[in-house]
Amino acid sequence: MGTQSISKQALQRLPVYLNYLNALPEVKPANISATAIAEALHLHDVQVRKDLAIVSSGGRPKVGYVTQNLIDDLRRFLGYDNADNAVIVGVGNIGRALLQYDGFGDYGLNIVAAFDNDPSLVGRPINGKGVFPVEKLENLCGRLKIRIGIIAVPAEAAQSVCDALIRGGVMAIWNFTQTHLNVPEHVLVQNENMAASLALLSKHLSEQMHRQPDPLSERPVLAK
Numbered sequence: 001m002g003t004q005s006i007s008k009q010a011l012q013r014l015p016v017y018l019n020y021l022n023a024l025p026e027v028k029p030a031n032i033s034a035t036a037i038a039e040a041l042h043l044h045d046v047q048v049r050k051d052l053a054i055v056s057s058g059g060r061p062k063v064g065y066v067t068q069n070l071i072d073d074l075r076r077f078l079g080y081d082n083a084d085n086a087v088i089v090g091v092g093n094i095g096r097a098l099l100q101y102d103g104f105g106d107y108g109l110n111i112v113a114a115f116d117n118d119p120s121l122v123g124r125p126i127n128g129k130g131v132f133p134v135e136k137l138e139n140l141c142g143r144l145k146i147r148i149g150i151i152a153v154p155a156e157a158a159q160s161v162c163d164a165l166i167r168g169g170v171m172a173i174w175n176f177t178q179t180h181l182n183v184p185e186h187v188l189v190q191n192e193n194m195a196a197s198l199a200l201l202s203k204h205l206s207e208q209m210h211r212q213p214d215p216l217s218e219r220p221v222l223a224k
Helices: 008-022 034-041 045-055 067-078 093-100 103-107 134-144 155-167 194-211
Strands: 084-089 109-116 130-133 148-151 172-175 188-191
Touching (some): 008 045, 008 067, 034 045, 103 109, 109 134, 130 134, 148 155
Parallel strands (some): 084 109, 084 148, 109 130, 148 172
16 A cells, blocks of 8 residues: 555545445446546546546556455545544534434444533434534543544534533534634544535536526517
């Protein structure tokens, strides 16, 4: 396996490759090439080849990779085989949906607890996960050695929740709020900004609509 560093963009492509390989028929081909993966995903084959070279040393000219070995190397590189415990703060619509999703385990994420300041929610498990008062967040994170915190609270509470997570030993934060979080250098924040994603979709739609003629405008006008 290569030892060079990997860019954020390349790192974000690796799960795409893994998902593609996992979605192959149950009886998978014994070998697969970077070119085949690139063609299936509509990516440049040189880019895919460079990405995979960082993850696995198993590629062979004209043969490609042993498919199962490449899957194993991708999972190992992404840390999916080593479950990281995480907590969710905020069990509103987004937090509840995340708690009810059972697929995180496939990606090495184990949500062990949730926190909220609503007394009507505290003490009522969601999908087998306990819901605790926010006042216990820092202490429980420290005791359970939690390293990943998921924030799904109202924007005005996001920074104080972030601070409590960091005091409890959290080093990576998945932020589902629109608040810019101030964190120490050793803490990574991954923002899931739905407003930004929607802006990209809207911009793309607007550009496509301006490029393509309106089919309704091309209909012939019937004489009266």
